[in-house]
Amino acid sequence: MTVIGIPFIWLLLFLVFPFAIVFKISFAEMAIARPPFTELFAYAEEKLSVMLNVGNYLFLFKDKLYLSAYLSSLKMAAGATFLALLVGYPLAYGIARAHPGIRNLLLLGIVLPYWTSFLLRIYAWIGILKTNGLINNLLLKLGIIDTPLHMLHTDFAVYVGIVYAYLPFMVLPLYTNLVKLDESYLEAAADLGAKPWKTFLFVTLPLSKGGIIAGSMLVFIPAVGEFVIPALLGGPDTLMIGKVLWEEFFNNRDWPVASAVAIAMLLLLIIPMMWFHKHQTQEMVES
Amino acid sequence: MHIINFDRAGGRSPAMGAPYESTRNNARIRGGRGFRAKKFDAITAVDNVDLNIKKGEVFALLGASGCGKTTLLRLLAGFEIPTDGQIVIDGEDMQSIQPYNRPVNMMFQSYALFPHMNVSKNIAFGLKQDRVPRAKIKQRVDELLELVHMKELFNRFPHQLSGGQRQRVALARSLAKSPKLLLLDEPMAALDKKLREQMQLEVVNIIESVGVTCVMVTHDQEEAMTMATRIGVMHDGKLLQTGTPHKVYEYPNCRRTAEFIGTVNTFSGTVIENSADHVIIDAPELNREIYVDHGISGSVGTDIWVAVRPEKMTIDTTPPSGEYNHARGVVEEIAYVGGLSIYHVKTQSGMIIRVTLANVDRLAEGRITWDDEVYLSWQPGAAVVLTW
Numbered sequence: 001m002t003v004i005g006i007p008f009i010w011l012l013l014f015l016v017f018p019f020a021i022v023f024k025i026s027f028a029e030m031a032i033a034r035p036p037f038t039e040l041f042a043y044a045e046e047k048l049s050v051m052l053n054v055g056n057y058l059f060l061f062k063d064k065l066y067l068s069a070y071l072s073s074l075k076m077a078a079g080a081t082f083l084a085l086l087v088g089y090p091l092a093y094g095i096a097r098a099h100p101g102i103r104n105l106l107l108l109g110i111v112l113p114y115w116t117s118f119l120l121r122i123y124a125w126i127g128i129l130k131t132n133g134l135i136n137n138l139l140l141k142l143g144i145i146d147t148p149l150h151m152l153h154t155d156f157a158v159y160v161g162i163v164y165a166y167l168p169f170m171v172l173p174l175y176t177n178l179v180k181l182d183e184s185y186l187e188a189a190a191d192l193g194a195k196p197w198k199t200f201l202f203v204t205l206p207l208s209k210g211g212i213i214a215g216s217m218l219v220f221i222p223a224v225g226e227f228v229i230p231a232l233l234g235g236p237d238t239l240m241i242g243k244v245l246w247e248e249f250f251n252n253r254d255w256p257v258a259s260a261v262a263i264a265m266l267l268l269l270i271i272p273m274m275w276f277h278k279h280q281t282q283e284m285v286e287s
Numbered sequence: 288m289h290i291i292n293f294d295r296a297g298g299r300s301p302a303m304g305a306p307y308e309s310t311r312n313n314a315r316i317r318g319g320r321g322f323r324a325k326k327f328d329a330i331t332a333v334d335n336v337d338l339n340i341k342k343g344e345v346f347a348l349l350g351a352s353g354c355g356k357t358t359l360l361r362l363l364a365g366f367e368i369p370t371d372g373q374i375v376i377d378g379e380d381m382q383s384i385q386p387y388n389r390p391v392n393m394m395f396q397s398y399a400l401f402p403h404m405n406v407s408k409n410i411a412f413g414l415k416q417d418r419v420p421r422a423k424i425k426q427r428v429d430e431l432l433e434l435v436h437m438k439e440l441f442n443r444f445p446h447q448l449s450g451g452q453r454q455r456v457a458l459a460r461s462l463a464k465s466p467k468l469l470l471l472d473e474p475m476a477a478l479d480k481k482l483r484e485q486m487q488l489e490v491v492n493i494i495e496s497v498g499v500t501c502v503m504v505t506h507d508q509e510e511a512m513t514m515a516t517r518i519g520v521m522h523d524g525k526l527l528q529t530g531t532p533h534k535v536y537e538y539p540n541c542r543r544t545a546e547f548i549g550t551v552n553t554f555s556g557t558v559i560e561n562s563a564d565h566v567i568i569d570a571p572e573l574n575r576e577i578y579v580d581h582g583i584s585g586s587v588g589t590d591i592w593v594a595v596r597p598e599k600m601t602i603d604t605t606p607p608s609g610e611y612n613h614a615r616g617v618v619e620e621i622a623y624v625g626g627l628s629i630y631h632v633k634t635q636s637g638m639i640i641r642v643t644l645a646n647v648d649r650l651a652e653g654r655i656t657w658d659d660e661v662y663l664s665w666q667p668g669a670a671v672v673l674t675w
Contacts, residue, residue, distance in 0.1 A: 196387075
């Protein structure tokens with residue numbers, strides 16, 4: 001019982017309670033108070049009145065900002081996930097095909113940078129991407145460009161940041177999948193006349209589907225709600241729901257609307273998560 | 288140079304009508320001194336093997352694990368590159384030819400059926416690589432499904448099939464492109480004993496009906512003898528002997544072959560008389576001399592071994608007549624295996640001699656039993672003299 005109970009207590013403490021609090025706030029009204037929202041329940045003169053304000057949710061539809069922030073977040077997260085897959089797949093494949101003795105060393109190379117502060121590493125990218133940063137200085141010195149490229153505070157920088165920050169989440173599931181790939185499948189394909197690239201396309205890639213989906217979900221889901229990267233590397237036009245959420249909470253101090261944004265984001269992310277879960281159980285049943 | 292005419296050749300044979308200088312050889316492996324797989328830098332996995340595979344035969348490479356038989360098979364498939372020597376298939380030197388361009392198909396030990404493709408797609412995979420038109424692929428796949436009796440299960444995925452069914456699909460897949468050479472890597476290893484015996488005959492029937500030249504690898508001598516028309520016994524990367532199952536069993540050329548194929552009693556001895564029609568050998572383990580009814584190349588005084596198969600000995604409680612070819616001992620152990628009983632007889636010198644006796648009668652009464660004193664004897668023609 002206790003063994004099963006512990007994860008449930010964990011879920012209750014760190015998921016259900018905070019969610020319930022946020023859910024509650026999303027139905028409140030903004031108030032100049034501490035905390036800055038009204039109570040839902042009021043008891044006066046032997047009457048219990050419940051004030052549910054659905055205006056916050058309606059507001060999300062009224063103001064175009066939120067919908068476009070959602071869509072833009074999904075788009076950027078999807079794009080970054082695809083880029084992370086493009087970068088991560090060859091990495092994972094290379095490590096999985098490396099000599100068993102150095103595989104762990106290579107994996108360590110992927111994970112090691114993540115032992116330093118996340119914030120620090122994102123700040124480092126500012127130094128790399130800015131107008132008189134590493135890349136621009138190098139390109140100017142080499143004479144490839146005459147005027148510095150504007151890279152920092154653009155969507156491009158956000159893509160770079162997300163791909164960089166979430167790359168291990170793509171590489172590790174892909175690696176665990178690819179390292180298990182039985183070499184005799186590849187030999188069988190070659191034996192039957194498939195050139196290496198066809199073997200990759202028709203055997204390796206379909207067989208690593210599970211790793212691709214797992215890695216993509218692990219990058220996509222946190223990337224949708226990403227706040228720090230668009231805040232530090234993104235420009236004023238960079239529209240992401242995490243940034244909107246932050247501004248709602250701390251600049252506008254509109255906790256109820258911010259909570260409604262958070263709840264809506266969660267609902268939006270449940271769909272891919274459910275699909276991922278379904279796929280995983282299906283895969284487990286098959287094997 | 289040999290170019291072989293193929294009446295039923297795969298897609299990569301020379302165009303029909305070209306002049307051929309025809310021989311009966313299909314695959315030829317010529318080993319230099321360091322004929323070895325690249326993968327094992329320090330170890331010579333296959334050493335100085337010189338082998339001709341004849342067209343249409345089923346050739347079994349037989350040996351214990353680690354003897355280099357699988358490496359030899361992988362050399363033929365192109366998964367390993369020889370450091371020295373030459374592999375010629377149908378007159379074509381395979382040295383620089385990639386696995387995907389070789390007219391060779393392999394049935395893998397694990398079958399290696401693609402788990403994300405159904406039976407039909409697995410069988411069609413090789414044909415698709417050759418850009419065979421879709422209608423032709425379908426026709427060929429149907430043909431093969433028929434051949435391996437898997438017509439109803441064309442839609443199943445590998446994980447929905449039993450071991451025997453998987454093997455049929457694997458066989459069909461490796462036959463789909465009509466290879467010039469079919470390779471079978473431990474074909475029965477993944478099956479249980481009962482199914483194995485059934486599939487051995489079935490696979491051979493299919494291979495013979497198609498007429499494909501086949502090289503198989505196995506560590507199971509019964510399997511090799513059942514399936515193959517010719518056997519090559521390997522040890523330590525070297526080919527010890529090649530020949531028909533009968534020849535390899537009855538006329539082994541060395542002790543290793545004799546001991547690996549079946550069971551054998553080996554007596555060491557010294558030649559004391561050697562003439563054209565017989566040899567007499569002094570065998571200290573028997574306290575008696577051995578008479579063999581043919582001459583050998585060794586001279587008097589050379590140390591040799593004499594091998595006698597257990598089923599070629601007779602066991603009796605009365606002493607045999609004649610002064611050669613018998614031994615006295617006590618029954619130590621009897622293994623009753625149904626059709627046969629295997630007697631372990633301990634001689635005075637302490638050597639254990641194995642004798643098999645067919646259980647013709649159902650009654651066990653009157654049979655020789657434990658601790659009986661017995662006499663073993665054999666005919667002069669039953670023994671094989673081995674010089675190494």
